[in-house]
Amino acid sequence: MKRFLTTLILAATALLCSAVHAHKPSDSYLTLKVSDKTIEGQWDIALRDLDFAIGLDQDGNGELTWGEIRSRHHDIAAYALGRLIFSNAGTNCPITAGEQLIDNHSDGAYSVLRFTASCSASIAHLDVDYRLLFDIDPQHRGLLHLQSGGQASTAIFSPGSAHQTLELREASKLAQFGDFVVTGIWHIWKGIDHILFLLSLLLPAVLKLGDKIGDRERRPSDSFKASFIDVLKIVTAFTLAHSITLTLATLQVISLPSRWVESAIAASVVLAALNNLFPLVQGKRWVVAFAFGLIHGFGFASVLTDLGLPQSALLLALVGFNLGVEIGQLAIVSVFLPLAYAMRRTRFYRSAVVTFGSGLIVLIATVWLVERVFDLTIFSVSA
Template sequence: MKRFLITLMLAATVLLCATAHAHKPSDSYLTLMVSDKTVDGRWDIALRDLDFAIGLDQDGNGELTWGEIRARQRDIAAYALGRLTLSNAGTKCLIAGGPQLIDTHSDGAYLVLRFTASCSAQIEKLDVDYRLLFDIDPQHRGLLNLQSGGQTSTAIFSPDTPHQTLVLREASKLAQFHDYLVTGIWHIWNGFDHILFLLSLLLPAVLKLGDKERRPSDSFKASFVEVLKIVTAFTLAHSITLTLATLQVISLPSRWVESAIAASVILAALNNLFPLFQGKRWMVAFAFGLIHGFGFASVLTDLGLPQSSLLLALVGFNLGVEIGQLVIVSVFLPLAYAIRRTMFYRSAVFSFGSSLIVLIATIWLVERLFDLRIFTVSA
């Protein structure tokens, strides 16, 4: 049994390191407004993603100009719309591209692609097949905002769920709440920087610091209480700034927020190797949780939700983040406690794992501060 647990922990560590993506997770924002037989669409796609996919920077100077973008508008439309299919009653809707503009989101410049889809019959159920960037970036997500009859609903597209059927009906408050709840869960599971920050704080929870080295904790209760303080502090902190940012009371530049998040991961992992905040990790969780809240808020802000949905979205999304977070903790803590006495945990998972987290987060920090792409991920 112990060998199985060790193997499982090793596999989880390798998997996490293999899938960690250095940039802020790649998202696009697809808004569909349905009326009778017609769908009016707005698709916001990050210019950095389009440049990565089809090469917009013609002179290779690292800066995109409107002239370079305008020269590739036809290619951009063909690339994006060729990876989106809308169907109604089993028949594909005819999509026609429209004007292209530039807009600024919380994490940089986006191309705004307008389009119209004409369907053969009045739309009651809309089948959406979304495959943008999945072949070159498995971490990409498409965030859908569907508007019909004055109601708003959301959906998330990923390589595992590229196809969804959306029923057009008067959405109940419970259904909308569920949509935002799921969005929050998937955001924390896809936010590797948030996960590594949390794990950096949890790794020492099953150990205690002696005079010369860390030793296994003798009490699961003590480890549980330590984790409870960390998770509660992190939750309270990011809930405060998530609320303030979503309601637009406070707004910070995305690059600085994302850079600060990367720095928080570095400091949390370094604290495992060179203890400075032993017994006060909950204070670290609270302090940096305030920064992480701004990162969570960028998703809701960029979705462009109507004011009538903001409170529902805020509560559902935040609860989803907490559920996703608790799932991670509930899997990690018993497993880590079970193997805490092994050399594998203390050397490979705790020491080597913390060092690896420092390295990964340092790469994130450099990329985010200087807007670079040091490593790429392919499917």
């Protein structure tokens, strides 16, 4: 048992250390307009991803200039379009690269590659083979927005669904809804800052502070019901809060600068983890979950905002994405709570998991906070 627990904490430590490099998950945004035999496309790819893949930073100073990017336009086009294949009726549609621009998304600068593709026959079913970055980043996702005949549809490419056949009629609402649910699940699972914030609030749920005034020592909870209710309050408050701001931001009722949002999210992780080391808020951690959940909602909204969805698809996307986030959260909680409750009486849980784990989270989130506030890169591989 001791060997198992030791292995578990080492694995958790390795996971948390890898989280130092976590910002917004890697996504690209592919927009296609199909008319008869012709495809007009725009592909937004993060410069940080292209730099990692083909090395755009020629002088190695950690900063990309317009001159460095412009000099590599041919290489960018060759790299990206070599990993995208269109075919119709079994015949490939040759792709021709067009102009390249730079645009800012919620998480930084993107290369905007425009292109055209010509097929030999009118397109009724478009086969798309998407392979960008999968060989070096298996968590990368390609988010596609397809327009044809006044209708719009979406698709999500991942290593497990790199080849898809797209119908050029209005896609099934149910299928689109399912795509956005999957996007929401992946976003919460890949959004390590969101996960660490939630876990920081949940770690003390199976413990209780002493009854005496000034007694800050945590002891094992005697009731699974009490721990469950505590977790339920935290998750419900976090869900309600981020659902509010996710909706407001996606509908563009409220818009906050991405840098402010990402910095505040990092600060929320620091404060939640510090509270485990120096308990100031114990019985009402759900209040903390609600307050900072409002900020996290703006972070969730960045994915839907960057997709540039038409108004007709916003409600479907919003509901599906939010449901996916909740499913992802509940999956995490359903694994965490039974394990935490089973280990609550062990010194391993109170010392290694809660104390050491919270301290490690503070350090990681502090790195994020400094990077995001001052717009710098402490670790060169930060994403």
